Amino acid sequence: MRVVGLDVGGANLKGCGISLDESGTPQDILYSLNHFPVWLRDRTELWSLLSQTTYTLSNNGKPDLVSLVMTAELSDTFATKREGVVSIARGATTALPDSRIVFPSVDLNLLQLSEVLASPLSVAAANWPVLAWTVGREVPDCILIDVGSTTTDVIPIRDGLPVAAGKDDTTRLIHGELVYTGALRTDVSAILRTVLIDGRPCRLSSEYFATSGDVHLVLGHITEGLYTTDTADGRGKTQQECLARLARVVCGDIETVEENRIADIAEQAWEQQLDDIRQAIDQVCKRLSAAPRNETFVIAGLGAQFLGKEAVNRTGAKAVRDLDEVLGAEGSAAATAYSAALYAGIKWRHYL
Amino acid sequence: MRVVGLDVGGANLKGCGISLDESGTPQDILYSLNHFPVWLRDRTELWSLLSQTTYTLSNNGKPDLVSLVMTAELSDTFATKREGVVSIARGATTALPDSRIVFPSVDLNLLQLSEVLASPLSVAAANWPVLAWTVGREVPDCILIDVGSTTTDVIPIRDGLPVAAGKDDTTRLIHGELVYTGALRTDVSAILRTVLIDGRPCRLSSEYFATSGDVHLVLGHITEGLYTTDTADGRGKTQQECLARLARVVCGDIETVEENRIADIAEQAWEQQLDDIRQAIDQVCKRLSAAPRNETFVIAGLGAQFLGKEAVNRTGAKAVRDLDEVLGAEGSAAATAYSAALYAGIKWRHYL
Numbered sequence: 001m002r003v004v005g006l007d008v009g010g011a012n013l014k015g016c017g018i019s020l021d022e023s024g025t026p027q028d029i030l031y032s033l034n035h036f037p038v039w040l041r042d043r044t045e046l047w048s049l050l051s052q053t054t055y056t057l058s059n060n061g062k063p064d065l066v067s068l069v070m071t072a073e074l075s076d077t078f079a080t081k082r083e084g085v086v087s088i089a090r091g092a093t094t095a096l097p098d099s100r101i102v103f104p105s106v107d108l109n110l111l112q113l114s115e116v117l118a119s120p121l122s123v124a125a126a127n128w129p130v131l132a133w134t135v136g137r138e139v140p141d142c143i144l145i146d147v148g149s150t151t152t153d154v155i156p157i158r159d160g161l162p163v164a165a166g167k168d169d170t171t172r173l174i175h176g177e178l179v180y181t182g183a184l185r186t187d188v189s190a191i192l193r194t195v196l197i198d199g200r201p202c203r204l205s206s207e208y209f210a211t212s213g214d215v216h217l218v219l220g221h222i223t224e225g226l227y228t229t230d231t232a233d234g235r236g237k238t239q240q241e242c243l244a245r246l247a248r249v250v251c252g253d254i255e256t257v258e259e260n261r262i263a264d265i266a267e268q269a270w271e272q273q274l275d276d277i278r279q280a281i282d283q284v285c286k287r288l289s290a291a292p293r294n295e296t297f298v299i300a301g302l303g304a305q306f307l308g309k310e311a312v313n314r315t316g317a318k319a320v321r322d323l324d325e326v327l328g329a330e331g332s333a334a335a336t337a338y339s340a341a342l343y344a345g346i347k348w349r350h351y352l
Numbered sequence: 353m354r355v356v357g358l359d360v361g362g363a364n365l366k367g368c369g370i371s372l373d374e375s376g377t378p379q380d381i382l383y384s385l386n387h388f389p390v391w392l393r394d395r396t397e398l399w400s401l402l403s404q405t406t407y408t409l410s411n412n413g414k415p416d417l418v419s420l421v422m423t424a425e426l427s428d429t430f431a432t433k434r435e436g437v438v439s440i441a442r443g444a445t446t447a448l449p450d451s452r453i454v455f456p457s458v459d460l461n462l463l464q465l466s467e468v469l470a471s472p473l474s475v476a477a478a479n480w481p482v483l484a485w486t487v488g489r490e491v492p493d494c495i496l497i498d499v500g501s502t503t504t505d506v507i508p509i510r511d512g513l514p515v516a517a518g519k520d521d522t523t524r525l526i527h528g529e530l531v532y533t534g535a536l537r538t539d540v541s542a543i544l545r546t547v548l549i550d551g552r553p554c555r556l557s558s559e560y561f562a563t564s565g566d567v568h569l570v571l572g573h574i575t576e577g578l579y580t581t582d583t584a585d586g587r588g589k590t591q592q593e594c595l596a597r598l599a600r601v602v603c604g605d606i607e608t609v610e611e612n613r614i615a616d617i618a619e620q621a622w623e624q625q626l627d628d629i630r631q632a633i634d635q636v637c638k639r640l641s642a643a644p645r646n647e648t649f650v651i652a653g654l655g656a657q658f659l660g661k662e663a664v665n666r667t668g669a670k671a672v673r674d675l676d677e678v679l680g681a682e683g684s685a686a687a688t689a690y691s692a693a694l695y696a697g698i699k700w701r702h703y704l
C-alpha cells in the first residue's frame with residue numbers, strides 16, 4: 001500500500017510518500033519540502049499544493065491512504081486553533097476528494113474528518129507524537145531533540161512511546177518540551193535581550209530585523225542553500241546580506257558596525273539558543289528524575305548538529321544518536337511527514 | 353514666517369506648522385500624524401504625503417522654511433542608514449521643489465541638502481536633539497522621558513542642552529538613552545522571555561503575534577482610537593481581538609486561555625516595560641552622578657502617563673512634569689515635528 005504523510009506547518013509544508021509491504025517495512029520513500037508561510041499566502045494555493053504534493057509523492061497516482069498532521073492552526077491567519085484545524089482538515093479533504101484521509105491525534109489515535117470536526121484540538125500540533133512514536137520503535141528509551149526552522153521539541157520517550165507532560169503547545173512551553181528557538185526563522189530580538197559589544201551590554205531593537213538563519217549562515221553552520229525560509233527584509237542570503245541584517249539588531253548597519261563585531265553578535269545569539277535548549281533538557285530530565293548523562297539523545301531537524309548536539313553536549317550527556325542513523329537518511333529528511341505516513345500505514349494496513 | 357517641521361519616522365510621519373513673529377513666539381500651530389510604515393509602502397507615496405502635509409500645515413500655502421528630522425533611515429527597506437538618509441533627503445527636496453529645506457543634525461547644526469549628502473550620518477535619528485533643545489528652553493535641567501509607539505528616549509538635559517552620551521542609535525542603546533519599548537508597536541516576544549501562568553513560568557512564542565498596543569488596550573491604558581498603528585495580525589482593535597492576539601504569545605487562543613489569565617500576561621508585559629525604562633533611567637542618572645529623587649523629569653509621548661510616569665515613580669523621583677504643560681498642548685501633540693520647526697525657525701528667522 002502507498003501512504004502519503006503531510007505535515008502542514010505554519011511556514012512549511014512537508015510531505016513524504018512510502019510503500020508498506022505486509023511486514024510493514026517502508027520502501028520507495030519520496031519526500032518534499034515547500035516553504036509556505038500560511039499567514040502570507042492565499043489559502044487556495046495551499047489546497048492545490050497539498051493536492052499536487054500528494055499526487056507526486058504517490059508516484060503520480062492515487063495513494064491508498066493520506067495521513068495529515070498540522071501545526072499551522074496556530075497561525076494568526078486563523079482566529080482560533082479550532083478554526084485553523086477545521087479549515088485545514090476540510091480544505092485537505094476537499095483538495096483530495098478521492099483519497100482516504102486520516103488525522104493522527106496528540107494521543108496517537110487516528111481520526112477521520114467527522115471526529116476531527118467534533119474535537120478539533122485533539123489533532124492540533126500533533127506532529128511531534130507521531131515522530132516520537134517512530135523514534136520509539138527504534139530507540140525505546142531516549143529523549144528526542146528536534147530542532148526545526150523556528151522551534152525545538154524536547155520529547156521524552158519511554159518504552160517506545162512519548163511520555164510528554166504537555167499535550168498542547170501552551171503546556172509544552174511550560175514543561176520545556178517546546179522551545180521557540182530554531183535554526184532559521186526565529187527572530188533574533190526574541191532570542192537576546194542584550195548583547196555585549198566590546199564587553200559593554202547593548203540593548204536590542206525589538207524590530208523584526210534578523211533571524212536565526214542569519215546567525216547560522218554568518219557562523220558557517222549553514223549554506224545559502226540550506227537557508228530555505230524567507231529573510232526578515234526580503235533580501236538575499238549572502239554572507240554580506242546576513243551581516244547587514246544582524247547589524248540592524250543593535251540599530252547599526254554594515255558601515256557602522258565592524259564585521260567581526262557583527263559575527264560576535266551572531267555568536268552570542270547562538271550561545272543563548274544553546275542555553276535555552278539546555279535549560280529545557282534539564283527541566284524535562286528533572287521531571288523524569290533522569291540524569292542527562294544516563295540518557296540517550298536522538299537529535300533531529302535542520303539544527304540537529306549545531307543546536308541539538310551542542311546543547312546536549314553541554315548537559316554532560318554522552319550518548320547522542322542522529323535521526324538519520326535511527327530512521328535512515330530518507331526517513332529523516334521530512335521526518336514528521338514520514339512518521340505521519342508510517343504511523344497511519346502500520347495501523348491501517350490490515351484494513352485496506 | 354511660517355515654518356513646517358517634519359519627523360519622518362519608520363512607522364509614522366509627524367508634521368507641525370508654526371508661525372514665528374519677531375520675538376520668536378510660536379503661533380497658529382497646526383499638526384498632523386499619519387501612520388506610514390515605510391517598509392511596507394511605496395516610497396513615492398511618502399513623497400506625496402510629505403508634499404501634501406507641508407501644504408496643509410502652512411495653511412494651504414508655501415512655507416518659508418521646512419525643517420526635516422528622520423529616524424526612518426533605520427528601516428530595512430534601505431540597505432544602510434547612509435542610503436536611507438540620502439533617499440529621504442533627496443526625496444523630500446524633490447517633493448518640495450519651491451521650499452527651502454534644512455536638516456537639523458544630531459549636534460544641533462542646521463544642514464542643507466549638499467551638507468547632508470556629504471555627511472549623511474550626522475542627521476540620522478536627529479529627532480531627539482531638537483526635542484531636547486525645545487524642552488531645555490523651558491526646563492534647563494531635567495531628564496526627558498519620551499515614550500513613543502515603539503521606543504523610549506531617556507535624554508539628560510543640562511543648562512538647556514542635551515548632554516547625551518550616545519550620538520547614534522547603537523551608542524544610545526548602550527547608554528540607556530534609547531530603549532526599544534513603547535506604547536503600541538513593540539513586539540511582546542521582545543518584551544518578555546517567559547511569563548507566569550498561575551505561578552508557573554511559561555516560555556513565549558517568538559512569532560510576531562502581539563504588540564504593546566494589545567497590552568495597553570487590554571489594561572485600559574488606551575482606547576481603540578489611540579491604538580493608531582497596525583495590529584500584528586491585521587485584525588481590529590477591540591478588547592476581544594487584543595485578548596486573542598495576547599493569548600497567542602503562549603501559543604493559546606481565546607478558547608484555550610481564560611480572559612483573566614490573558615490580562616495577567618498583559619500585566620506582566622507592562623511590568624517588564626516599566627522595569628526596562630526604570631533601569632535605563634538609573635543608568636543615565638548613574639553616569640551623570642545624579643540621584644533620581646533630585647531630578648526633574650519631563651514625560652512625553654503616547655505612553656507618557658502609563659509608561660513614563662509610572663517608571664519615573666519607581667525610581668523614587670517626585671518632580672515629574674508633563675510635556676503638555678511645558679510646551680503647551682499643541683506643541684506637545686507632534687512634539688518632535690514641532691521642535692524641528694521651532695529650532696529651525698528660531699535659528700533662521702534673522703536671515704529670511
